[in-house]
Amino acid sequence: MKAILYVGHGTRSKNGAEEVREFMGRIMERSEVPIQELCFLELTDPPIEEGFRRCVERGATEIIVVPLFLLAAGHIKEDIPKELALLKEKYPGITIKMKDAFGVQHKILDGMAELIRNTVPELSAADSVLIVGRGSSDPGIHVAFSEIVCGIRDRLPVNHVSVCYLATAKPSFDEGLEQILQMTQGQVVVLPYLLFSGLLLSEVNHKVLKRQKHGQRIVHTGPLSKHRVIEDLIIDKASE
Incomplete structure (x- = not known):
């Protein structure tokens, strides 16, 4: 069975x-x-x-x-x-x-772009996106995030898309956030490349909220599991 x-x-x-x-x-x-x-x-x-x-x-x-x-x-x-x-x-x-x-898939990239649009319905060319990865020393992870950045850039009319990491790899979340805020005239959309909430995401939430209280234009999408596409992909993966 x-x-x-x-x-x-x-x-x-x-x-x-x-x-x-x-x-x-x-x-x-x-x-x-x-x-x-x-x-x-x-x-x-x-x-x-x-x-x-x-x-x-x-x-x-x-x-x-x-x-x-x-x-x-x-x-x-x-x-x-x-x-x-x-x-x-x-x-x-x-x-x-x-x-x-799961790897880098068009369906996931489409879901990420939709999650960003749902978070910022009036997304403009002055806005930027910061993708936050967990972090790894595996060189393949950095190649994958380069593909993800290109995929989001192709799907959204934004000023800039960059990536940072919560551990192990550089730039760190603090570094990446500071850099993108300096180069963005509009607002920054923080998109954690994480499936679920946890201590790492709590750290992101805390730092985004702190920036918001200081008047900086920054919003946070939440984890990828908020989008139906992840459910569908898991079902597909199990039934392949």
């Missing part, structure tokens, strides 16, 4: 974890696969091993692993495959198939 095991990153934020569970509850209701479980790589329960075990206990003989990750970095290339290799040894009779990260 087929099962789907969704693997989230995990967060120390209780609200962030609950948001993921509610979001994935909607996904599971839309899917026709009889066995579906949600687990997390770190920080949030249940861990991957427990989610996998629940699938097996419910009768799964084939488990499709769907990582809830936008881009392929260390977690996709190393951490999750390592966990699955151990589970393959423990459950040799179970077929395991792992899906790729």
Whole structure:
């Protein structure tokens, strides 16, 4: 029997974890696969091993692993495959198939552009967009964000589109925000390239609010899971 095991990153934020569970509850209701479980790589329960075990206990003989990750970095290339290799040894009779990260897709870029338009209905050529990534030392991530910047620039009539990162990579969020505010005559739209809320997004919220209180023209779209396109992509990924 087929099962789907969704693997989230995990967060120390209780609200962030609950948001993921509610979001994935909607996904599971839309899917026709009889066995579906949600687990997390770190920080949030249940861990991957427990989610996998629940699938097996419910009768799964084939488990499709769907990582809830936008881009392929260390977690996709190393951490999750390592966990699955151990589970393959423990459950040799179970077929395991792992899906790729979502990658840079036209549908996601279209959804990002629509999320920006919904946040700023009267978007003008004087406005700018700051895309905020989680950050990674993987060089492929920087290539992907270059594609994302170009994709948003092609879809929106704005003055400038740039990217910054919350950890590991440069420029930092503070640096990127300061730079784009200096070069923008209109308002700055901050778009976190994150699926869900969590401590990282709380940091973005706090700093945007602080800037707003000082009279700077800056708005924040919220996470990408606010757009229906992400739900649709997860369903498509699971049924490929």
